[in-house]
Amino acid sequence: LIPLRIEQLEALRAIVGASGIRTDDVAGTLDSGINESNLDAGVVLFPETLEHVQSIVRYCNSQSISIVPHGGRTGISGGAESSIGQVVVQTTRMCGILSFDEDAGTAVVDAGITLEQLQTAVHSHGLSVGIDLAARGTATLGGMVSTNAGGTEAFRHGVMRHRVLGLEAVLPDGAVFDDLKQVAKANERFDIKPLLIGAEGTLGIVTKVALNLVPLASGRITALASCPTVADALRLFRRCRLSPGAELLCVEIMWPDYARTTAEELGKPSLLEFALEPDSLFVILDVASGSGDSGREHFEQILARAFDAQEITNAVVAKNERERNDFWLVRDESFLCDRRYPHGFWYDISVPHRCLDEYSRQLFRAIHDIHPDFKIFLFGHLGDGNLHLTISAGRPMSEFEETVEQAVYGGLRAMGGSFSAEHGIGTHKRAALVRHGCAAKLEIMRAIKQMFDPNNIMNPAKVL
Amino acid sequence: LIPLRIEQLEALRAIVGASGIRTDDVAGTLDSGINESNLDAGVVLFPETLEHVQSIVRYCNSQSISIVPHGGRTGISGGAESSIGQVVVQTTRMCGILSFDEDAGTAVVDAGITLEQLQTAVHSHGLSVGIDLAARGTATLGGMVSTNAGGTEAFRHGVMRHRVLGLEAVLPDGAVFDDLKQVAKANERFDIKPLLIGAEGTLGIVTKVALNLVPLASGRITALASCPTVADALRLFRRCRLSPGAELLCVEIMWPDYARTTAEELGKPSLLEFALEPDSLFVILDVASGSGDSGREHFEQILARAFDAQEITNAVVAKNERERNDFWLVRDESFLCDRRYPHGFWYDISVPHRCLDEYSRQLFRAIHDIHPDFKIFLFGHLGDGNLHLTISAGRPMSEFEETVEQAVYGGLRAMGGSFSAEHGIGTHKRAALVRHGCAAKLEIMRAIKQMFDPNNIMNPAKVL
Numbered sequence: 001l002i003p004l005r006i007e008q009l010e011a012l013r014a015i016v017g018a019s020g021i022r023t024d025d026v027a028g029t030l031d032s033g034i035n036e037s038n039l040d041a042g043v044v045l046f047p048e049t050l051e052h053v054q055s056i057v058r059y060c061n062s063q064s065i066s067i068v069p070h071g072g073r074t075g076i077s078g079g080a081e082s083s084i085g086q087v088v089v090q091t092t093r094m095c096g097i098l099s100f101d102e103d104a105g106t107a108v109v110d111a112g113i114t115l116e117q118l119q120t121a122v123h124s125h126g127l128s129v130g131i132d133l134a135a136r137g138t139a140t141l142g143g144m145v146s147t148n149a150g151g152t153e154a155f156r157h158g159v160m161r162h163r164v165l166g167l168e169a170v171l172p173d174g175a176v177f178d179d180l181k182q183v184a185k186a187n188e189r190f191d192i193k194p195l196l197i198g199a200e201g202t203l204g205i206v207t208k209v210a211l212n213l214v215p216l217a218s219g220r221i222t223a224l225a226s227c228p229t230v231a232d233a234l235r236l237f238r239r240c241r242l243s244p245g246a247e248l249l250c251v252e253i254m255w256p257d258y259a260r261t262t263a264e265e266l267g268k269p270s271l272l273e274f275a276l277e278p279d280s281l282f283v284i285l286d287v288a289s290g291s292g293d294s295g296r297e298h299f300e301q302i303l304a305r306a307f308d309a310q311e312i313t314n315a316v317v318a319k320n321e322r323e324r325n326d327f328w329l330v331r332d333e334s335f336l337c338d339r340r341y342p343h344g345f346w347y348d349i350s351v352p353h354r355c356l357d358e359y360s361r362q363l364f365r366a367i368h369d370i371h372p373d374f375k376i377f378l379f380g381h382l383g384d385g386n387l388h389l390t391i392s393a394g395r396p397m398s399e400f401e402e403t404v405e406q407a408v409y410g411g412l413r414a415m416g417g418s419f420s421a422e423h424g425i426g427t428h429k430r431a432a433l434v435r436h437g438c439a440a441k442l443e444i445m446r447a448i449k450q451m452f453d454p455n456n457i458m459n460p461a462k463v464l
Numbered sequence: 465l466i467p468l469r470i471e472q473l474e475a476l477r478a479i480v481g482a483s484g485i486r487t488d489d490v491a492g493t494l495d496s497g498i499n500e501s502n503l504d505a506g507v508v509l510f511p512e513t514l515e516h517v518q519s520i521v522r523y524c525n526s527q528s529i530s531i532v533p534h535g536g537r538t539g540i541s542g543g544a545e546s547s548i549g550q551v552v553v554q555t556t557r558m559c560g561i562l563s564f565d566e567d568a569g570t571a572v573v574d575a576g577i578t579l580e581q582l583q584t585a586v587h588s589h590g591l592s593v594g595i596d597l598a599a600r601g602t603a604t605l606g607g608m609v610s611t612n613a614g615g616t617e618a619f620r621h622g623v624m625r626h627r628v629l630g631l632e633a634v635l636p637d638g639a640v641f642d643d644l645k646q647v648a649k650a651n652e653r654f655d656i657k658p659l660l661i662g663a664e665g666t667l668g669i670v671t672k673v674a675l676n677l678v679p680l681a682s683g684r685i686t687a688l689a690s691c692p693t694v695a696d697a698l699r700l701f702r703r704c705r706l707s708p709g710a711e712l713l714c715v716e717i718m719w720p721d722y723a724r725t726t727a728e729e730l731g732k733p734s735l736l737e738f739a740l741e742p743d744s745l746f747v748i749l750d751v752a753s754g755s756g757d758s759g760r761e762h763f764e765q766i767l768a769r770a771f772d773a774q775e776i777t778n779a780v781v782a783k784n785e786r787e788r789n790d791f792w793l794v795r796d797e798s799f800l801c802d803r804r805y806p807h808g809f810w811y812d813i814s815v816p817h818r819c820l821d822e823y824s825r826q827l828f829r830a831i832h833d834i835h836p837d838f839k840i841f842l843f844g845h846l847g848d849g850n851l852h853l854t855i856s857a858g859r860p861m862s863e864f865e866e867t868v869e870q871a872v873y874g875g876l877r878a879m880g881g882s883f884s885a886e887h888g889i890g891t892h893k894r895a896a897l898v899r900h901g902c903a904a905k906l907e908i909m910r911a912i913k914q915m916f917d918p919n920n921i922m923n924p925a926k927v928l
Contacts, residue, residue, distance in 0.1 A: 103698040104817030104849065105705075108880070126706050150649045158676075159649055162626050166880060175904040182880030183814035184848040185614045185623055187662050187888045188901060189928070190909045194625075194658035198651050210880060212622075215706050234567040241569075242590050242679050244754050245709070290708050350647035353568030384648040385568065416572070416630060416646030416674060424651045437652060440639040445654045447915050451908075464653075 001084040004043060008063055012045060012087065015055045020046045020093075033073030033080065041068060041082035046093045050168070050176065050207050056089060057205065057457075058174035066457045069201035071143020072114060074135035077426025079147065079200040079462055089205060091142050097121055098208065099182075105213040106165060106182045111142025111206045123216055130157035130214040134332060142206040148198030150422030152250045155241075155383025157214050159422070160197060166210030167193045172203070172453035182210045195448060200424055201459040203452045217249055219289030221296055222324040223303060225315035226275030226282060230357040232311040233283050237382055239311065240285055243302050247288035252331050253382040254282040255360070257375055262329075265336035271326055274316050283312075283382065284327055337377040337390055344377070344392025345401060347408050350421040351385045359415070360387075366407040367391055370400055386421040409436055427462060434464060465548040468507060472527055476509060476551065479519040484510045484557075497537030497544065505532060505546035510557045514632070514640065514671050520553055521669065521921075522638035530921045533665035535607020536578060538599035541890025543611065543664040543926055553669060555606050561585055562672065563646075569677040570629060570646045575606025575670045587680055594621035594678040598796060606670040612662030614886030616714045619847025621678050623886070624661060630674030631657045636667070636917035646674045659912060664888055665923040667916045681713055683753030685760055686788040687767060689779035690739030690746060694821040696775045697747050701846055703775065704749055707766050711752035716795050717846040718746040719824070721839055726793075729800035735790055738780050747776075747846065748791055801841040801854055808841070808856025809865060811872050814885040815849045823879070824851075830871040831855055834864055850885040873900055891926060898928060 004012075013021050022030070027039040047053045060067050068082040070090040082088050094110040095117070101107070102125050109118060115136040119129055133139060133151035143149075145167065150159045157163065166181035179193055196203055227233040233253055240248045259282045263269045275282065289295035299317070306312045318324035338344055351359050360378065367374045373393040380387035391404055409419040409432065419436045420429050434442065442464065449456075449463050456463070468476075477485050486494070491503040511517045524531050532546040534554040546552050558574040559581070565571070566589050573582060579600040583593055597603060597615035607613075609631065614623045621627065630645035643657055660667055691697040697717055704712045723746045727733045739746065753759035763781065770776045782788035802808055815823050824842065831838045837857040844851035855868055873883040873896065883900045884893050898906065906928065913920075913927050920927070 099818070101816060101818040103702045106816065148651050148655075150651075154648050158622075158626060161655065162622060171904060177904050177908075178902045179905055180880055181814075181882060182816040183850070183882055183885070184618050185814045185845075185850045185885040186882035187612050187614075187884045187886055188882060188897060189889045190663055190667070190912055191612075191625065191658050191661065192905050192908050192912075194655050197655065199654055203654070218708055238567045244682055350645075350649045352565060352570065352646040354563070354565040381649075386647070386649045416644055418645060418647055418650035418652060420651050421647070421649040422651055425653050433652060438642045440635060440641050441643055441656050444641075444656050444915075448654055448656075448912075451911050451915060 003084050004065065004087070008065065009043065011059055012056065015059065016045050016047055016052050020048065020052070031073065034076050035078055035081060038070070038073050038080045038082060039088065040084065041086040041088050042084060044088040044090055046090055048093045050170070053089065053170045053205055053207055054174050054176065057170050057172065060087065061173060061455055061457055064455060064457065066460045067205070068459050069146065069205045071112065071140035071146065072135065072138040074139045075143070075147055075424060075426060077424045077428045079424055079426035079459070081427055081461065091205070091207070092140060094207065101182065104182070105215070106210060107213060108180060108182065108208060108210045109141050110208060112140050115139050115141065115144065122213055126216050127213040128216040129211065130163050131160060141209050145197050145206050145209055146199060146201050147424045150386065152252065152381055154381065154386070155251070156249070161194060163212050164193060164197055164209060165212050167196055167206060168208035169196050169204040169206045172455070172458045177204065180208060180210050184212060198424070200426065200462050202449060202462050204458060217247055217288035219295065220249065221287050221289045221299055222318040222327055223285045223299065223315050224282060224327045225285065225303065225306070225312040226277065226280035227312050228277070228280065228310070230281065230360055233281055233382060234353055234356065235309070236283060236306050236311045239306055240287065240302060245298055246302055248285065249288055250284065250286040251383045252284040253380060254331060255376070255378040256280060258337060258377040258379045259330055261340060261377065262333050262336045265340060266329055266333060268326060271330060274314050277313060280313060284331055331379065334377070334379065334388065334390070338392070341375060341377070341390070341392040341394040343394065343396045344390035345404050347389050348421045348423040349387050349408065349412060350418040351387060351412065352416050353385055355415045355417065356385055363407065367404065370403050370407060371397065385417070405432070412436070425462070430464065467548050468529065468551070472529065473507065475523055476520065479523065480509055480511055480516050484512065484516070495537065498540050499542055499545060502534070502537050502544045502546060503552065504548065505550040505552050506548060508552040508554055510554055512557045514634070517553065517634045517669055517671055518638050518640065521634050521636065524551065525637060525919055525921050528919060528921065530924045531669070532923050533610065533669045535576070535604035535610065536599065536602035538603045539607070539611055539888060539890060541888045541892045543888055543890035543923070545891055545925065555669070555671070556604060558671065565646065566591070568646070569679070570674060571677060572630070572644060572646065572672060572674045573605055574672055576604050579603050579605065579608065586677055590680050591677040592680040593675065594627050595624060605673050609661050609670050609673055610663060610665050611888045614850065616716065616845055618845065618850070619715070620713070625658060627676050628657060628661055628673060629676050631660055631670060632672035633660050633668040633670045636919070636922045641668065644672060644674050648676060662888070664890065664926050666913060666926050668922060681711055681752035683759065684713065685751050685753045685763055686782040686791055687749045687763065687779050688746060688791045689749065689767065689770070689776040690741065690744035691776050692741070692744065692774070694745065694824055697745055697846060698817055698820065699773070700747060700770050700775045703770055704751065704766060709762055710766055712749065713752055714748065714750035715847045716748040717844060718795060719840070719842040720744060722801060722841040722843045723794055725804060725841065726797050726800045729804060730793055730797060732790060735794060738778050741777060744777060748795055795843065798841070798843065798852065798854070802856070805839060805841070805854070805856035805858040807858065807860045808854035809868055811853050812885045812887040813851050813872065813876060814882040815851060815876065816880050817849055819879045819881070820849055827871065831868065834867050834871060835861065849881070869896070876900070889926070894928065
């Protein structure tokens, strides 16, 4: 690990200006995100224009300095880790809305705008980004493109890959990939954009994004239901999704250990008392309320039919915003399980619905067989089968890591699922990618990286 | 052009069996589609299994025989053209539904199933493919993937690229690309699938497709409205799209020359008499009716408000299925304009909404300046800005082809549109692709073709 030389730092300073480079107490004064080594490079550049980015990339390429692109540093898979001798290129000073087409529902933005800034701008026009996630105040659109962000609305609007109409990016040789389409239909032979989406900065630096927005749902009613089985929860999902006049916005599932642990840690175990059976699953449903009370009445009728069909054993509809927030806190505060049961293994997987019931039963059996002290804290986005889970005995158990991983990942590929749903590969899942990926695909991926970046300067440690 | 040798035909026959190869009067007994040279190869193979496809590809690669993959041969850009010495590989005997997940709304199908077969199977479960097009009875899902099919619902559900969850394909070296994900979230670094989508068979042969289905709208009400300007039509679109409780399914626009010519050729000019102004634009709107009469009343209220806002000068709501079909015939029977004004130039472009009014005015001026005899027959999918147009003086005018093309395509890229919206590049638009594409992207495309298919055996004449 050799630090950059003075003249290299001076050359970079000449590109971005004195205010565009940080080489001082970087990690001490910038938020490194969840991963402290994100800022280990100790050099952070803040380009303000496309030309800045091009000049940085060209210079770094000529000097074999590798680049780690950063957005809001809210990723949790290690895709933004950097080290001495590298430079971090942070796009947050390029943060404008470049065009907004209210009729079409499209927007072109700089890569560094945050999700929340964009949401605020478009909500007042009755439009939504179509993707929402907890890090909205910090996550940038460029970072969301590079990590192919998912979140709670993916069963309706897809993931970032499905929302991007066009991209501008600086490729590892400094060339501009200029494909800022603002239309859904553009058949111009091989589509290259999707390679950059989810590439975690290994193929280039995203500088502009054209997005397809969606109509904003009006109002929101939240219910918390208890379901006997996963199969029941899926039937409930389908009922809500297909009921005419109801617009299902979010549907989240929690297994009992997860929900009861977070509710207890929140000091609000009474939230779950409505579920009389101790082994109930919990499902949170958000539906659009529309205007007036008819939306709520309609939703309550749907829940009543679900009760009659024994898909749910009980349900409560939030009476106000405070209750609604409480339901969602039980879902969102996953770190509370980790606090009570530290040293856990984390996973982020996708399971097709038709396999979800059997997969989850099998997983509980397999993990129990590995060690009876292991607990599984399991929750996720029911609509798209994306499960988040922590497996922990509350104490270091690293000798079981490989066996546990095999129990979680084994079979996912054959059933059409994924060992890596929305958090990305980063550094944490490189080994799993090689073990669980398709051989022909891995070979193509290596060839593509070589083709785009023969000098391997773009986020090199994150490649296969 | 050297025909295949007897021993080569025998080797191919050994792979697919006697019933799996046609070398006789192929063009005389198979439907060649719109393009008669699709079957010029004179050799058509009908694989029934993945292994058949692999063996064909490996053998052809070893013999430097090039392959033209065919689905239903409904494309109109020449992507399926073949010639002596090539073999056509037609996937229509691989046509099963391999799995169907009703709760999740996903299906895995063989590449050779037709859109209509799949629609029939899923509609009864309250689900829809999310893409519809006129060639539904013949177009195969594999062909729709390879051409990235669009159609009338793209403003709601995207194009084929947005509906595909997973793919299986045989690559030019015979390796199987096996990425049959059935989940929306799968972040496994570079996504390779999108390269195959829209590649028109130049990177491999699609053998299986996993699809994300959408809820099926219940019922359908159709209105035909007259609008003073494009800007008014766009305001009407936005009103219908964002009105709570209305579900806009299709929105099509026709300029007056187009609508009046097809209506006259159909012998039904009275259909358009409701529009009192001769230069009105026409907009067809389909909305979901839901159950009961409330959907229709609600729609009529929306149209009344559009009238008050002067977005429309008049509108008629179809009273029955016959009237509804008549409205759509005016839109669909574009060949009637070509019959009355033959020798026209055809285009298929995407224009962002915010540019649509100005672009269309400018186009009429420019074409009139080129030659006052030229007429423009302009219509398309308003929701996504995809316009189809024929420019014709009713007689051969090929000396103007280049000037007219420049008038149509010029400026589209800078405004974020596309010179090739949904029909693909095929052979017809190869030159335009080079003229109107991004240089950095073209270079990447060439490198990708070289990487996938170094021997250039897969649909070679359709590459850049």
